[in-house]
Amino acid sequence: METPVESTRERLLNVAEQRFGEGGYEGTSLRAITVAAAANIAAVNYHFGSKEALLRAAVARAMAPVNAERRRRLDQLEAAGDPTAEQLVRAFVEPGLELVLRRGERGAVVARFIGRIAFDPSRRIRELYAAESDPVESRYLAALRRALPDATPDAVAFGYLNMQGLLALHQSQALSPSPDAENPGNLAEALVAFLVAAFHQGLSSR
Amino acid sequence: METPVESTRERLLNVAEQRFGEGGYEGTSLRAITVAAAANIAAVNYHFGSKEALLRAAVARAMAPVNAERRRRLDQLEAAGDPTAEQLVRAFVEPGLELVLRRGERGAVVARFIGRIAFDPSRRIRELYAAESDPVESRYLAALRRALPDATPDAVAFGYLNMQGLLALHQSQALSPSPDAENPGNLAEALVAFLVAAFHQGLSSR
DNA sequence: CTCCTGTTCAAACGACCGTTTGAACTATGC
DNA sequence: GCATAGTTCAAACGGTCGTTTGAACAGGAG
Numbered sequence: 252m253e254t255p256v257e258s259t260r261e262r263l264l265n266v267a268e269q270r271f272g273e274g275g276y277e278g279t280s281l282r283a284i285t286v287a288a289a290a291n292i293a294a295v296n297y298h299f300g301s302k303e304a305l306l307r308a309a310v311a312r313a314m315a316p317v318n319a320e321r322r323r324r325l326d327q328l329e330a331a332g333d334p335t336a337e338q339l340v341r342a343f344v345e346p347g348l349e350l351v352l353r354r355g356e357r358g359a360v361v362a363r364f365i366g367r368i369a370f371d372p373s374r375r376i377r378e379l380y381a382a383e384s385d386p387v388e389s390r391y392l393a394a395l396r397r398a399l400p401d402a403t404p405d406a407v408a409f410g411y412l413n414m415q416g417l418l419a420l421h422q423s424q425a426l427s428p429s430p431d432a433e434n435p436g437n438l439a440e441a442l443v444a445f446l447v448a449a450f451h452q453g454l455s456s457r
Numbered sequence: 458m459e460t461p462v463e464s465t466r467e468r469l470l471n472v473a474e475q476r477f478g479e480g481g482y483e484g485t486s487l488r489a490i491t492v493a494a495a496a497n498i499a500a501v502n503y504h505f506g507s508k509e510a511l512l513r514a515a516v517a518r519a520m521a522p523v524n525a526e527r528r529r530r531l532d533q534l535e536a537a538g539d540p541t542a543e544q545l546v547r548a549f550v551e552p553g554l555e556l557v558l559r560r561g562e563r564g565a566v567v568a569r570f571i572g573r574i575a576f577d578p579s580r581r582i583r584e585l586y587a588a589e590s591d592p593v594e595s596r597y598l599a600a601l602r603r604a605l606p607d608a609t610p611d612a613v614a615f616g617y618l619n620m621q622g623l624l625a626l627h628q629s630q631a632l633s634p635s636p637d638a639e640n641p642g643n644l645a646e647a648l649v650a651f652l653v654a655a656f657h658q659g660l661s662s663r
Numbered sequence: 664c665t666c667c668t669g670t671t672c673a674a675a676c677g678a679c680c681g682t683t684t685g686a687a688c689t690a691t692g693c
Numbered sequence: 694g695c696a697t698a699g700t701t702c703a704a705a706c707g708g709t710c711g712t713t714t715g716a717a718c719a720g721g722a723g
Contacts, residue, residue, distance in 0.1 A: 259670080259671080274578055274579065275481075275483065275577075275578025275579065276578075277481065277483035277484045277578075278483045278578050278579055280709075280710065280711085281710080281711065281712090282709080282710080282711090290671085291670095291671055291672055291673080292672095292673095292711090292712085293671075293672075293673090293712085293713080293714090294670085294671070294672095295711090295712095296711085296712060296713075297669095297670070297671080298670095301711080301712080302710095302711065302712090367578055370576050370626075370629075370631050371481075371578065372480055372481020372482075372483075372484050372573055372577065372578070373480065373481065373484055377631065406647070409647055409651070410651065412632045413623055413626075413632075413651060415632070416622070416623060416626040416631075416632055417619055417622060417623060420576075420619075420622040420626070423576075425576050425583065425622075426618045426619075426621070426622055441612070441615055444658075445615070445616065445619060445655045446655070448654050448655045448657070448658030449651045449652070449654045449655035451654070451658070452650075452654030452657070452658060465700080465701080486679075486680065486681085487680080487681060487682090488679080488680080488681090496701085497700095497701055497702055497703080498681085498682085498702095498703095499682085499683080499684090499701075499702070499703090500700085500701070500702095501681090501682095502681085502682060502683075503699095503700070503701080504700095507681080507682080508681065508682090
């Protein structure tokens, strides 16, 4: 071995990210993960404690840079005055899609993993994801309410939910062949335009 | 037995609808279904042939009235001239949410089932759903392109994908506590307004 | 060298999975 | 009556699941 290669723990997280993203939590066995990671079955329980703890660790690792970037953008926007709805939507959506843009194949794997887990059939798993994506939510909601004074708080919350959902949907690539699959940059622009229009026009009438 | 109660086949479909909608396909065992339906394990393979065939039958039964209503509305709209984007969005979204409105508790169960299966982690299952929801798709796309002459075909397809996705998301109740959970009528209106705005403003710039 | 801590390993645990079997039951047609 | 076709049943099939066990291995500290 020339390169000090990844540790067993890292290999498990990498493979878990990929397989959970492809087959979901229930649909992926620890044996499939450990074989692909060239690790022993018992390694999962040694390093993480259980299958669900492995998932939790993978979600936390995958969400950390996204949350950090969202926080950074929010700080920057709010330091310059009251941000517009478009700026806020951009600050939410782009960090989620930049994964795909900037990190090549691994970025696409991470994005699909995040998107898939966010909509897992099991409420338990969805809540596990929600806990990791929570930290910036209330700040975004407050800023959006300020940017859209004509919309009721309920309407803003409704829009935020739709934004979260559509982003996760595109991340997971669950929407059959997305027309922008081969061009993630266009996807981000199209999604931002779509959401901004919906926020501005579609919510005020409520 | 006084009432001729439902047949084993119907009870299996009803329970499958409910359980698959709660736990997803992988997360729901045939034993859980047959116990709740007061049927023998072997009944599934006798009446349907396999677990997947049971799912297929349940999806077909659940989608039939939705597809029929969408077709009916499309026929009616096109008979009266070129429909607007709002009319088309309404004709797509409302049949999917009317389930919840008109059929009480069972309607909500069916809606959640449909929404959940549409985003199942397994590509196989998603394709099974897509096959059932296909028949009206091309008609909608063509009508939408006519209603939005300023948007490119790709942009219209992108909007249709988002509409499909958001509807399924709200049907599945995967978006944590939806603010309109207790009032499905409002949900339909809000979703239509949200989507119509996005279609009109958000797609023309592409 | 010896101890010790951290890691990996093959093997097995009990539980649950979807599916199949063949016998038992039911009702209808003759 | 009897045969027949449709349905239900308990039981078992082989497999896979997440988890646990206890021994083997590694390498730095004393």
